[in-house]
Amino acid sequence: MSLATAADGAAPQQNWLDRIGAGHVILAVALLLYPLVASDFFLTQIAGYSMIFGVLALSLMLLAGYGGMLSLAQITVAGIAAYAVAILGSNTSNVLGFGWPWWIVVPFAVAAAAVTSALIGWISVRTEGIYTLMITLAIATATFYFAQQNYAIFNGHSGYAGIHAPVFWGIDWRDPKPFYFLCLGLAMLSYAAVLYSSRSTFGMTLQAIRDNPRRMRALGYHVTAHKVFAWFLAGILAGLAGVLLVWFNGRVSPGTIGVDVAIDILIIAVIGGLRHPIGPFVGAIVVILMQTFAIDIVGAERFNTLIGLVFLAIVFVSPDGILGLWGRIKPHLAQGSLRAGP
Amino acid sequence: MHRRTLLALALFTGLTAPSMALAADDTIKIGLLATFEGPFTVLGEDGERGAMTAVAETNGTVAGKKIEIVKGSSDASPDSAVRAARKLVEQDGVKVLVGPLSGDEGLAVKDYAKTKPDVTFINGTSAAQDTTLRNPAENFFRFSTDGAQWMAGLGTYAFNEKGYKKVATVAEDYSFPYTQVFGFMAEFCKAGGHVPSKSWVPIGNKDFSSVIAAIPEDVDAIYVALGGADAVNFLTQYQQAGGSAPLIGGSITVDQTVLTSKGKLRDVLKGTPSAGPTADTNDAPAWKAFVDAYKKQPGAFPSPSLFAHGYYVNMKATLLALDQVGGDVSDGGKKLREALSKLSFDTPTGKVSLDKNRNAVADIFLTEVTEGSDGNLLNKLVKVVPQVNQTLGIPEDEFMKLGAVNRDNPSCP
Structure with missing residues (x-):
């Protein structure tokens, strides 16, 4: 995993545009104007869904890119939040459903997810590399089967249905446009937060721990505490994504937190690239578009093969994802513009 | 700057791909x-x-x-x-x-x-x-029709013709097998039969050894409502474990998707009564x-x-x-x-x-698995149960009182 760039053009005397970055401004404006041109389907099923999975993969990117901890349990953490919304809020499955208002349910759900994530981190933090992957995979699989066979809390295979996004300020937040802006708001906020925290003292320390934990320990840093706190932060992101996911689907069942979905998140993060927080969002868009439209390209029998081949091709051409691909093309483009001069 | 601008543009154009829902009139x-x-x-x-x-x-x-x-x-x-x-x-x-x-x-x-x-x-x-x-x-x-309708006639047939008094059930753990077990037990329990043990297994289960071990020794038959690969896996492992109780099949258990599979499984399946919306030997x-x-x-x-x-x-x-x-x-x-x-x-x-x-x-068809002349396993038509409705012939208000189907309903241990 290559080093995440932390100091990006830190010249003194910046104006606000330089500090935020013109690219960010253009991207934000484009995303804000997107609902004017997109159909409802592209607003929610593609853009909204991509941003939810983008935030989920972002929580993985935070762990893997800055902390060097590869996790397969992010969807499990999101699932905890989703199930918490179903259990504490209201559902139509006639199981539990305390009917609490959303502004109590959401903080509870996110807190539950963050604490679960910290616990998972605490268990797996003493391992490295492939062993972290195995432990988190074991946790994800165990949670999936537990949810599938537990009827008292998780309501078994059918899970919970009839979960509604809240209605307030006279807006039903599951309507396409409001829901898009809800997802966009969360995505932007998480993106900015991760970008900011990567340049903060904590972020720098985390990256230093990733690169040389022994030296950091010798310098007097509490390595385990830093790592567990990174898990906690990732848990908040995954939890928020989980809340949006359950509002989006209107239901949650063990299929939502299955191992295949856990692997999807890893694919999203790897395809997009782990070097920069924009990577997971790029990856999510590619993966969601492929999963939605591959069936129209090659028919119902072989579409999963096509999806697999495209992913393979991306990783083969560029081991560090689409961002890496871009990083390699950019110098050529810059050269081209130099040559094009008179 | 340059890099991000292009990236943003690429994203934007990609996401606004027009929705191609323009169906022609013809x-x-x-x-x-x-x-x-x-x-x-x-x-x-x-x-x-x-x-x-x-x-x-x-x-x-x-x-x-x-x-x-x-x-x-x-x-x-x-x-x-x-x-x-x-x-x-x-x-x-x-x-x-x-x-x-x-x-x-x-x-x-x-x-x-x-x-x-x-x-x-x-x-x-x-x-x-x-x-x-x-x-x-x-x-x-x-x-x-629904899964309970598909079972019409099977419970009575198993009790009266086959003489099974005690039957254990093995079925997948979701709404369709609940409905099938309900349809079977509605008749079987009414006729006087007992179902001492019901096993529910997750879809896609691979290892059935614990389920097989939990089936009581003294049952006359096992009612199996599993589909596709699950049915093949269970039946193979049951046979390998030395199980010998005769089977009663759910509608998709003795379906062509299972009957066409290879191996010793075929011997176990022969003679299995079942019911469903089709019968292979219907002439x-x-x-x-x-x-x-x-x-x-x-x-x-x-x-x-x-x-x-x-x-x-x-x-x-x-x-x-x-x-x-x-x-x-x-x-x-x-x-x-x-x-x-x-x-x-x-x-x-x-x-x-x-x-x-x-x-x-x-109409619902009561069937039994037999070997066809070309060696393929087929569902032989035993009896047609004409015009089965969703309440299985029971008056609607009475039927609704039986409650929604789930793992524990119905019950006659």
């Missing part, structure tokens, strides 16, 4: 939702063959318009079914959708149907009871004609599975109703839904009509 789009991935893939593909048989019968046209089939794939989980249905309805712009295949998917798609009153949903083969019995959707139609001319038409589909089984049959019947009903309204769904499908509610037609398996909840009333 074509009519029908969504086909089935399981083309996951543990029920084989079943979904046979469902598609059934639906395409119905389309082929009208030469791919209805009311002078060309039929365009848009396929959606799910993996048997309710989430994926709703996601695929949303894509078909909201992106591809279908006004008529045939599917889904399995029980929980049906319940989820019914809930989704309520949010799309202008779209007409016709079931595939999903057979959970509450898709139409409790809290139904006005625009969801089921011309295939009615309409059924034979259907089998011939079905066999023209690529990759067809020796005899159509009940998935091919269910998708065929539902697609056939869709096309008949579309023909009646001249292929016109411009009024939000209102006329089409009226035509569907009134529709009564002859299928390869007898007359089908709908009740007030838009659920089919149809």
